[in-house]
Amino acid sequence: MTVKDSSFFLGGARSGKSRLAQQKAEGYAGALVYLATGQAFDAEMTDRIARHRADRGPRWRTVDCPTDLPQAIMREGVPGQVLLVDCLTLWASNLLLADADMAAATEALLSALAGVRCPVILVSNEVGLGIVPDNALARRFRDDVGRLHQVVAATVESVFLVVAGLTIRVR
Amino acid sequence: MTVKDSSFFLGGARSGKSRLAQQKAEGYAGALVYLATGQAFDAEMTDRIARHRADRGPRWRTVDCPTDLPQAIMREGVPGQVLLVDCLTLWASNLLLADADMAAATEALLSALAGVRCPVILVSNEVGLGIVPDNALARRFRDDVGRLHQVVAATVESVFLVVAGLTIRVR
Amino acid sequence: MTVKDSSFFLGGARSGKSRLAQQKAEGYAGALVYLATGQAFDAEMTDRIARHRADRGPRWRTVDCPTDLPQAIMREGVPGQVLLVDCLTLWASNLLLADADMAAATEALLSALAGVRCPVILVSNEVGLGIVPDNALARRFRDDVGRLHQVVAATVESVFLVVAGLTIRVR
Numbered sequence: 001m002t003v004k005d006s007s008f009f010l011g012g013a014r015s016g017k018s019r020l021a022q023q024k025a026e027g028y029a030g031a032l033v034y035l036a037t038g039q040a041f042d043a044e045m046t047d048r049i050a051r052h053r054a055d056r057g058p059r060w061r062t063v064d065c066p067t068d069l070p071q072a073i074m075r076e077g078v079p080g081q082v083l084l085v086d087c088l089t090l091w092a093s094n095l096l097l098a099d100a101d102m103a104a105a106t107e108a109l110l111s112a113l114a115g116v117r118c119p120v121i122l123v124s125n126e127v128g129l130g131i132v133p134d135n136a137l138a139r140r141f142r143d144d145v146g147r148l149h150q151v152v153a154a155t156v157e158s159v160f161l162v163v164a165g166l167t168i169r170v171r
Numbered sequence: 172m173t174v175k176d177s178s179f180f181l182g183g184a185r186s187g188k189s190r191l192a193q194q195k196a197e198g199y200a201g202a203l204v205y206l207a208t209g210q211a212f213d214a215e216m217t218d219r220i221a222r223h224r225a226d227r228g229p230r231w232r233t234v235d236c237p238t239d240l241p242q243a244i245m246r247e248g249v250p251g252q253v254l255l256v257d258c259l260t261l262w263a264s265n266l267l268l269a270d271a272d273m274a275a276a277t278e279a280l281l282s283a284l285a286g287v288r289c290p291v292i293l294v295s296n297e298v299g300l301g302i303v304p305d306n307a308l309a310r311r312f313r314d315d316v317g318r319l320h321q322v323v324a325a326t327v328e329s330v331f332l333v334v335a336g337l338t339i340r341v342r
Numbered sequence: 343m344t345v346k347d348s349s350f351f352l353g354g355a356r357s358g359k360s361r362l363a364q365q366k367a368e369g370y371a372g373a374l375v376y377l378a379t380g381q382a383f384d385a386e387m388t389d390r391i392a393r394h395r396a397d398r399g400p401r402w403r404t405v406d407c408p409t410d411l412p413q414a415i416m417r418e419g420v421p422g423q424v425l426l427v428d429c430l431t432l433w434a435s436n437l438l439l440a441d442a443d444m445a446a447a448t449e450a451l452l453s454a455l456a457g458v459r460c461p462v463i464l465v466s467n468e469v470g471l472g473i474v475p476d477n478a479l480a481r482r483f484r485d486d487v488g489r490l491h492q493v494v495a496a497t498v499e500s501v502f503l504v505v506a507g508l509t510i511r512v513r
Contacts, residue, residue, distance in 0.1 A: 008335070010334065010335055011470075012300070012468065012469075012470030012471040012488065013470035013471075013474070013481075013484045013485060013488050014470060014484065014485045014487070014488020014489050014491075014492070015470060015488055015491075015492070016488075016492050044478070044481075126183065126334065126335075126471050127183075127471070127472060127473050127474070128182075128183030128184035128185060128186060128471075128472075129183040129184075129297050129298070129299075129300035129301060129354070129471035129472060130298060130299075130300060130301020130302065130471060130472020130473060131298050131301060131304045131309050131312070131313060131472065132184070132298070133473050136215070138473050139184075139215075141473070142184045142185065142473060143184060143185045145185070146183065146184050146185020146186055146187075147185050149185075149186075149334075149335035149336070150185070150186070150187050150335055150336035151336075152335070153334075153335035153336050153337055154336060159334075159335060159337055161334050161339070163352065163468065163491075163495075163501075163503050163512055164350070164352055164468075164491035164492050164494070164495035164501060164512070165491070165492035165493075165495050165496060166495055166501055166512045166513050167512075168339060168503070168510060168512055170334055170335070170337045170338075170339055171337050179506070181505065181506055183471070297354065297505065297506075298354075299353075299354030299355035299356060299357060300354040300355075300468050300469070300470075300471035300472060301469060301470075301471060301472020301473065302469050302472060302475050302480050302483070302484060303355070303469070307386070310355075310386075313355045313356065314355060314356045316356070317354065317355050317356020317357055317358075317506075318356050320356075320357075320505075320506035320507070321356070321357070321358050321506050321507035322507075323506070324505075324506035324507055324508055325507060330505075330506060330508055332505050332510070339510060341505055341506070341508045341509075341510055342508050
């Protein structure tokens, strides 16, 4: 199953993936909905979230869904809207910290995506191309995110690897 | 020199590279030989190795060669077989831990590949795209693996970068 | 604005990016100038720098510019020369350690590139595709470098992602 009008922007830290995903979303007609998974645990994150929100501008409505992303997609994925999920990595991180069942959450995400009736763009961080982390939790996270990326990439219409603000079309 | 019917799947953690390499191998006629370099040092690795072996199914014969990969390739690389090397990163890691001569081992690998008389598919982890590790041994490993990847990529017919279960053809 | 005859080689550790960038530079007519940003803080770096210099051979003149890269580009970027900047990551690291204003330095670099009257090739390490570093300084570095890569990639004529000694054309 491939979800119509869906794309996935996968890239490294500060690769420009969110900006490119936003531009993709803004190219569709429809009310722009930003599904934000980021949670501010400290001043660094609070600043980053506020800066991103300001950068997006007033056309965007923000829906916070740190762990309940599938539910938010189901609720907001209606005709006349355009969804931007930013980002899957933070969602996975929030689930891991909440000790949630990652396989079940992934299933719920796929089923939510399958039911979407509007364009949907997903963003995520590629985190698996460095040295194996010392930390067991970081290794588990890396594995969870890797698996998540594979199933999302298999579900969407187009997949882009973002490098230095430029895209490599992968699918 | 380019080795006929040889391919190299390079990707991150949980990128799907082993699965894609396996599918490539299974597309050839011949007896499937899995050249396994992984060693189980702890429960996490034991589980992972057992899961991978079960996933491959009964068509595959597994040959363990944690450090003696070149010898295994020479012995098994005969007409009527198909070799899958999974993976070069673990081989390099085993060599580093055994304090082996990496340059000599790389030469032995290249010379084994040059003599192969059947299809051969190699898998490895790209580990060089993160922050420079604090740890000197990790830095040396990263350098060794990077050099190894370069010479292998220069030797095989096709090179694929695997991202989110999808391939980017690099060569 | 795109700078004529400019290219950017972005890759991981030991990916072969410097070698490929060098070959690109040597393909141009002109006196070869190596703009070196590396600083030797320890024996490991001293060795690496000396080895790289020997590898380049006698056709190259080396100009050290650990922090004053924009000034070196302005001074050396004259007709009849070919510039190789190796690498932006170390430049950014030197600036960070010197507590310099990264945004101002990036502006100075772009303006130096805009004024160059000869071919210029830039090399950098992609460092953003691993797990988020524990260390706040490493995170800031990763962000700074990511932003720097985006603006440089937007400025040059061609951008290559280097993997295992091979290039993926990104722009």
